[in-house]
Amino acid sequence: MLTGKPLGKRIKKTSIAIIMVITLILELSGCTRSPLVWFQDKGKNGVSAVQSVGVQGSRSDEENKKEQDKKDTVKQEETASDDAPVPMNPPQPDPPQTPIRPFYELSGTPPMAPGLAMRNRVFSEEPSKVVYLTLDDGPSPNTPQILQILKNESIHATFFVIGRQVEKYPEYLKQEKAEGNAIGNHTYSHNYAEIYQSPQAYLANIKKNEDLIYSLVGIRPPIIRAPGGTQGHFHVSYYNTLDAAGYLVYDWNVSTGDAAAAVVPTDQLVRNVMSQVPGKDRVIMLMHDAPGKTTTVEALPRIIQYLKKEGYTFGILRPEVAPILFPGGFRS
Numbered sequence: 103m104l105t106g107k108p109l110g111k112r113i114k115k116t117s118i119a120i121i122m123v124i125t126l127i128l129e130l131s132g133c134t135r136s137p138l139v140w141f142q143d144k145g146k147n148g149v150s151a152v153q154s155v156g157v158q159g160s161r162s163d164e165e166n167k168k169e170q171d172k173k174d175t176v177k178q179e180e181t182a183s184d185d186a187p188v189p190m191n192p193p194q195p196d197p198p199q200t201p202i203r204p205f206y207e208l209s210g211t212p213p214m215a216p217g218l219a220m221r222n223r224v225f226s227e228e229p230s231k232v233v234y235l236t237l238d239d240g241p242s243p244n245t246p247q248i249l250q251i252l253k254n255e256s257i258h259a260t261f262f263v264i265g266r267q268v269e270k271y272p273e274y275l276k277q278e279k280a281e282g283n284a285i286g287n288h289t290y291s292h293n294y295a296e297i298y299q300s301p302q303a304y305l306a307n308i309k310k311n312e313d314l315i316y317s318l319v320g321i322r323p324p325i326i327r328a329p330g331g332t333q334g335h336f337h338v339s340y341y342n343t344l345d346a347a348g349y350l351v352y353d354w355n356v357s358t359g360d361a362a363a364a365v366v367p368t369d370q371l372v373r374n375v376m377s378q379v380p381g382k383d384r385v386i387m388l389m390h391d392a393p394g395k396t397t398t399v400e401a402l403p404r405i406i407q408y409l410k411k412e413g414y415t416f417g418i419l420r421p422e423v424a425p426i427l428f429p430g431g432f433r434s
Contacts, residue, residue, distance in 0.1 A: 187324035187348030204429035235259040240391030241274035257416040265290030265311035284418035301343035332431030371401040
């Protein structure tokens with residue numbers, strides 16, 4: 103018969119001694135993980151309690167993961183830029199017999215056409231009646247007046263700017279951004295012979311303007327508008343190239359008609375809008391912030407008042423807003 107301390111206590115002491123030896127061996131071998139040794143200890147009430155013995159001060163897997171997550175977050179914040187277009191690997195092109203559907207579904211489903219390779223998007227829910235005022239070809243000497251009108255009406259607009267005009271009026275671009283308006287890319291040169299040579303030439307012109315915009319206001323707009331619109335200028339390869347680079351293209355479904363002549367009478371501009379708006383719940387309206395478009399400035403307050411009376415909410419374009427596109431840009 104064994105004498106002395108109870109067997110259970112001797113086993114417990116022996117276990118602890120073994121743990122200490124294992125711990126010492128692991129430390130000498132350079133292992134930093136804390137070994138966990140579990141054993142049962144019956145309490146007075148007979149309930150099993152779990153205990154652990156380990157190396158003090160060692161880092162757990164969870165602590166290591168938190169530290170790595172923190173480093174990854176800092177890295178993402180350092181490399182991210184406001185509104186930057188995200189280059190993407192294009193999806194598979196639509197088959198040759200695909201019927202043309204030249205519009206995005208509000209669910210995010212892209213247009214369809216033979217050879218078209220555009221990805222699904224995520225669009226935000228919109229008010230029941232919404233209008234997006236867009237002004238192309240600026241900045242210009244008219245920009246300060248336009249901005250004052252927008253401020254007076256407590257609304258915002260989207261300015262699709264040309265690089266060469268930005269170089270002339272950089273402070274107006276800064277003011278547009280500072281006052282809460284959206285900035286879109288309308289190419290650097292606006293030279294049709296240059297930009298419509300090929301999709302690659304168009305993209306290069308967009309990138310040049312993007313770099314200029316970024317140098318002044320710190321954003322790389324992912325929203326772009328084709329000079330003259332996509333109709334008659336784009337084909338499927340343009341969309342594929344731009345979509346793969348992370349851009350969204352916006353045409354329009356209402357125009358003031360201020361580009362029909364050097365100067366269009368103010369009343370005519372207002373009538374053009376009033377004749378096109380009825381029956382539309384989503385409106386992307388084209389106007390121009392170009393030198394000499396003084397009647398556009400004069401018509402703007404009347405157009406805004408008309409739209410407010412018709413119950414429209416005013417918004418700015420961003421990647422979460424579904425584009426409106428012309429059907430003629432989807433030819434192969």
